[in-house]
Amino acid sequence: MLTDNNVLTKADARPVPHPYSGSDTKAFRKSGAKKLTTEQSTKRMAWIVQVTAIREKKDKAAFAELFAYFAPRVKSFLMKSGASPDLAEECTQEVMATLWNKAHMFDPTKASVSTWIFTIARNRKIDLLRKQRRPEPEDLPWGPEAEPDQAEAIGLQQETEKLGEALATLPPEQRKLIQRAYFGELSHSEIAAETGLPLGTIKSRIRLALDRLRHAMK
Amino acid sequence: MKTEMKQIKHHLTEPLLMSYAAGTLPEAFNLVVATHISMCDSCRAALAEYDAVGGEVMLDVDPIDVAEDALAATLALIENGSVDTPVRKAAPTNSVFPAPLRDYVNGDVDAVKWRKVGGGVSQMLLSTSKDASVRLLHIPAGTAVPDHGHRGTELTLVLQGAFVDETDRFGAGDVEVANEDLNHTPVAEAGMDCICLAATDAPLRFNKLMPRIAQRFIGI
Secondary structure, three states: OOOOOOOOOOOOOOOOOOOOOOOOOOOOOOOOOOOOOOHHHHHHHHHHHHHHHHHHHOOOHHHHHHHHHHHHHHHHHHHOOOOHHHHHHHHHHHHHHHHHOOOOOOOOOOOOOOHHHHHHHHHHHHOOOOOOOOOOOOOOOOOOOOOOOOHHHHHHHHHHHHHHHHHOOOOOHHHHHHHHHHHHOOHHOOOOOOOOOOOOHHHHHHHHHHHHHHHHOO | OHHHOOOOOOOOOOHHHHHHHOOOOHHHHHHHHHHHHHHHHHHHHHHHHHHHHHHHHHHOOOOOOOOOOHHHHHHHHHHHHHOOOOOOOOOOOOOOOOOHHHHOOOOOOOOOOEEEEEEEEEEEOOOOOOOOOOEEEEEEEOOOOOOOEOOEEEEEEEEEOOOOOOOOOOOOEEEEOOOOOOOOOEEOOOOOOOOOEEEEEEEEEEEEEHHHHHHHOOOO
16 A cells, blocks of 8 residues: 655754644655654644643543544554454453553653554453463663653654654565564564664664663662 | 673564564563563663554554444443553562562562472473463573573573573573574583573473483473
């Protein structure tokens, strides 16, 4: 479907000062099926505002908007991972309820809302479909960050957006392999070490945050 | 003065990190991965990236309609408080075992119920799903684990001490990822007993007859 490589991306020369002032990143697609990158980044910031509204005001309208966008995608992802339509429906509702319950734990400097919802869905999938415990890494004492750093949050959203674009513009065969890995159709020994994705930027950002944390703990 | 961060040299492979993010590894492997990440900032950061890839894969699927009353049903779930969302407390401690491993042992290194398996080596099998197995190994300083090969994949994470094999030295936090190609004889370094967490998705293949017979009794 998204085989056109017609994405023109100007690298961001400077951090964007405000979530709604847009960025220098411009992307065009012939199909017009996807919106412009700028709009996509704005959309990611809007998701953060919605999660914050749930956390701070128990805002059902904000929840309804997130639900309308994410629930059908979570359901589809679960069905592609082997869940029956009924189980996927049930599981999706639980994932979205968990989003509400854990809204206070979401940190936009560590993840995009899409990443966070994916991890909730994945954990629920392991519980319900595979009936296994999921050992999770030890939590780090990040400490209470009343006001997450805005520039950090925006930077991470933009990098996640770029990762999504890179995935969409991979050669179809390669993109298919990555999807199959996440749907559970490939074992770890069948996954190639080279994904073709431009990985590294999100990793470096998180790594810097970890270094700062370790430094603060000394 | 500053304490040096443990220098971890041997990390998880990219396919293992991706599979852990995807949630498709056997539970035994998940335990080794989660324990290593607890000790390794570099792999923790890499995992965040593979989680992000998962999020983008999820956004990329064709949406499938949810039930008409799905939103109302979900709001009802929230009102009833019927969705269990357990939160594990952050517990930074000075224990030998990171939190995910403590969950499986029910405590730290002093809670391990060691069983002798011969040659001075002791082990404790941890209970996981049957598609792979994971055990703690206690290898006295200077002792060798019998020469063995692998049919599947074996992950060995050092928790204390160090071992050396034909490929390199593995210290605390290091993980060795071994497959069919590797025949090795890990030897615990002198000076300190070595404690490892080892997972495998197929039985090991010992190269001498005696350990092969012993294998039937100790279940590795």
